[in-house]
Amino acid sequence: MGIESGGPGRELSVPNRDSRESLPTDRKVDRRGFLQRMTAITAAVSAGTAVYPITPLPGSGTAAGAVSAPRAPGSRRKRPSGSRDPFRRPLPLPEASRISLNDPVALSLAELASLIEAGRLSPVELVEAYLARIDAHDSVYRAFKLVLADEALADAEELARASWRGPLHGIPLAVKDNFYTAGVPTLANSHIFEDFVPDFDATAVSRLQGAGAILLGKTEMGPLATSRATTPDGDWTTLNAWAPHIPEVSPGGSSSGSATSVASRMAASSIGTQTGGSINNPSLALGLTGLKPTMGRASVYGVIPLTYTRDHPGPLARDALDAAIIMQAIAGPDPSDPRTLGLPEVSDLVEAATPIRTNGRPAVRWPTTLGVLPGYLDLEVSGAGDEDTEEERVARRGRSEAEVNARKEMLRVFEELGVRVVEVNLPEDWEILSGRLFNNVRLPERSEPFLEVLREDVRKFGVSLAPWINGLLLDGTEYLRGQRAKLLLLERVLDQFFGHCDVVVQTDAYRFDIIGLPLINFPIGFEEASTGYPRPLGAMLGGMPYAEDRLLSLAAAYQEVTDWHRRRPAEPETFVVDGREARRPRINLREVMEVGE
Amino acid sequence: MHDLSDEELNSYILTRLKILGVDLSVLPKDDEDAPADQKRIMESARQFLRNTPPAIIEYFMDPQEVPPEMYPAALEARMREAPHGD
Numbered sequence: 001m002g003i004e005s006g007g008p009g010r011e012l013s014v015p016n017r018d019s020r021e022s023l024p025t026d027r028k029v030d031r032r033g034f035l036q037r038m039t040a041i042t043a044a045v046s047a048g049t050a051v052y053p054i055t056p057l058p059g060s061g062t063a064a065g066a067v068s069a070p071r072a073p074g075s076r077r078k079r080p081s082g083s084r085d086p087f088r089r090p091l092p093l094p095e096a097s098r099i100s101l102n103d104p105v106a107l108s109l110a111e112l113a114s115l116i117e118a119g120r121l122s123p124v125e126l127v128e129a130y131l132a133r134i135d136a137h138d139s140v141y142r143a144f145k146l147v148l149a150d151e152a153l154a155d156a157e158e159l160a161r162a163s164w165r166g167p168l169h170g171i172p173l174a175v176k177d178n179f180y181t182a183g184v185p186t187l188a189n190s191h192i193f194e195d196f197v198p199d200f201d202a203t204a205v206s207r208l209q210g211a212g213a214i215l216l217g218k219t220e221m222g223p224l225a226t227s228r229a230t231t232p233d234g235d236w237t238t239l240n241a242w243a244p245h246i247p248e249v250s251p252g253g254s255s256s257g258s259a260t261s262v263a264s265r266m267a268a269s270s271i272g273t274q275t276g277g278s279i280n281n282p283s284l285a286l287g288l289t290g291l292k293p294t295m296g297r298a299s300v301y302g303v304i305p306l307t308y309t310r311d312h313p314g315p316l317a318r319d320a321l322d323a324a325i326i327m328q329a330i331a332g333p334d335p336s337d338p339r340t341l342g343l344p345e346v347s348d349l350v351e352a353a354t355p356i357r358t359n360g361r362p363a364v365r366w367p368t369t370l371g372v373l374p375g376y377l378d379l380e381v382s383g384a385g386d387e388d389t390e391e392e393r394v395a396r397r398g399r400s401e402a403e404v405n406a407r408k409e410m411l412r413v414f415e416e417l418g419v420r421v422v423e424v425n426l427p428e429d430w431e432i433l434s435g436r437l438f439n440n441v442r443l444p445e446r447s448e449p450f451l452e453v454l455r456e457d458v459r460k461f462g463v464s465l466a467p468w469i470n471g472l473l474l475d476g477t478e479y480l481r482g483q484r485a486k487l488l489l490l491e492r493v494l495d496q497f498f499g500h501c502d503v504v505v506q507t508d509a510y511r512f513d514i515i516g517l518p519l520i521n522f523p524i525g526f527e528e529a530s531t532g533y534p535r536p537l538g539a540m541l542g543g544m545p546y547a548e549d550r551l552l553s554l555a556a557a558y559q560e561v562t563d564w565h566r567r568r569p570a571e572p573e574t575f576v577v578d579g580r581e582a583r584r585p586r587i588n589l590r591e592v593m594e595v596g597e
Numbered sequence: 598m599h600d601l602s603d604e605e606l607n608s609y610i611l612t613r614l615k616i617l618g619v620d621l622s623v624l625p626k627d628d629e630d631a632p633a634d635q636k637r638i639m640e641s642a643r644q645f646l647r648n649t650p651p652a653i654i655e656y657f658m659d660p661q662e663v664p665p666e667m668y669p670a671a672l673e674a675r676m677r678e679a680p681h682g683d
Contacts, residue, residue: 232632233632234632429656432652432656433656437648437649437652437653438652438653438656440645440649441653451617454617454619455617455618455619457623458619458620458621458623458624458633459623459624459632459633461633462632462633463632463633465632465633465638466633466637466638466641466642469614469619469621469638469641469642470641470642470645470649472613472614472617472619473610473613473642473645473646474649474650475650477654478649478650478653478654481653481654481656481658482653484658484662484663484664485653485656485658487663488658488662488663491663
């Protein structure tokens with residue numbers, strides 16, 4: 001089991017429910033108000049008022065390149081000024097004197113931040129350590145599309161001379177290749193973007209760099225953010241760091257490279273995007289902590305669109321505190337993305353992700369009721385068969401005993417931390433309204449931004465073409481009804497889940513993506529006997545609107561008394577299998593169609 | 598929709614795509630080694646049409662339930678000085 005004696009933590013009484021300031025954000029939000037906003041997102045998209053940067057798309061050409069330095073010497077891109085400071089003080093970072101410097105790349109972002117602040121570690125040393133690992137291992141993992149070695153070192157030298165800005169100062173991050181990066185190719189692993197070099201940074205990238213982070217590289221991803229990471233024509237690229245010798249073991253999609261870069265200790269942390277599970281699924285597959293925030297909590301301005309009403313940026317991190325630091329930096333209103341405006345203020349996520357103790361024992365920060373879905377602890381999985389995704393079909397073959405035991409232990413740990421665990425019923429028509437067919441309502445939003453490319457040459461979509469074509473076939477009538485059905489689902493989830501609990505376990509990320517609610521995942525064990533490699537087992541919790549603080553606090557409390565998040569995969573020995581170079585298979589059309597994205 | 602033949606659906610799909618100016622004929626007709634071919638794209642489209650529109654349309658929704666409304670943030674962005682995140 002993963003229970004271990006906790007660290008020192010901070011002594012703090014459980015807040016009084018009557019104190020509004022001490023409440024998690026989900027208790028300050030009018031659930032009906034959120035419904036209205038989500039309704040309006042639908043209307044705005046229908047009316048064409050949602051904002052995405054529509055950039056002229058370049059022509060097609062040769063296949064996208066491998067890892068390389070994209071810029072000529074002397075043409076270094078300018079770092080954002082960093083006038084925005086999203087972090088409140090004092091910062092609850094780990095004590096630097098207690099952190100071993102033996103292997104910096106194995107440390108968490110928060111630990112690295114503490115060492116850098118204390119002057120025990122230089123950003124230059126840290127960047128050099130990650131670059132050395134990338135040189136040594138990325139030919140196997142293929143997590144990076146592009147490594148910005150010279151730029152990262154130059155930034156590190158500049159930051160080493162500057163005064164400490166906050167926990168991201170000098171921290172090398174990996175960024176999914178669908179975030180615009182000024183002067184740096186942004187390809188989204190598609191022929192469509194193979195010559196595309198944006199002239200501005202995505203808001204999330206700008207904010208991270210403004211807070212002192214270093215852009216280490218752009219990561220491999222599913223073409224246009226669909227499947228696991230592949231080339232534009234479908235050949236697998238990124239491998240799962242826990243099983244690099246078995247290419248069939250998926251790193252999850254589509255933020256595959258971001259997840260593998262962190263798990264393999266080639267970056268301190270990373271950001272990705274999620275439309276149908278692309279942060280949570282790779283985080284689960286790699287034993288990381290992934291946070292998919294509420295719709296609008298963080299800007300997607302400067303992100304290549306996949307689905308206007310469902311695209312969310314967020315961290316794939318080593319633990320809850322690291323995820324909170326990233327999220328704190330990127331969250332908040334952005335005038336360039338109206339979806340982020342008019343929402344509740346971002347709470348102190350870093351504080352929320354700091355473990356506390358009550359009466360000397362680790363405890364949850366806020367009184368919390370955790371809802372458990374029917375069948376969550378069953379070995380056999382029931383449910384409709386014909387309408388399942390491939391992922392669901394795999395899941396329905398039955399869970400292993402190890403997985404069920406890990407889930408039981410996770411619930412027991414939460415109870416010990418003071419969480420009330422209750423079984424909740426599924427909302428009315430849950431399987432229909434959150435199922436694969438209603439999930440297809442997203443497809444016209446996928447096709448519309450790319451109409452010009454579809455009209456010019458469908459071959460530019462490579463292996464990803466089918467859903468873009470299908471999106472053109474869904475009539476406006478079905479689209480509107482499907483959008484209203486999403487709101488009905490949201491209403492029922494808010495009433496029928498969250499009328500009985502504060503957070504609810506989830507097993508498929510895309511269902512909460514449909515309705516824009518936040519999700520966090522974190523590791524709860526490993527399974528090796530039946531898999532032949534240490535497969536990370538994870539849990540996923542869904543919350544009410546803007547409940548990022550509560551979700552982070554729960555994951556942090558769990559991680560205070562367990563050590564699964566501290567496990568690291570072994571070094572990859574070789575990419576040779578049975579005396580030959582291991583072949584990376586190609587994704588097929590069925591997989592393209594059936595993934596949740 | 599379940600009663601429609603492949604030929605009827607093919608005709609619908611190709612007509613719809615032609616209206617939009619999208620041309621599938623640039624793809625190879627039937628080539629499993631190609632990233633996409635006409636055969637697989639048409640099969641996917643027929644399956645999509647046989648399943649998704651009927652499921653959505655047959656789900657009755659009261660016209661008084663969850664009517665679309667304007668997104669408040671769109672007004673927020675246009676009616677006064679927008680908050681600055683940076």
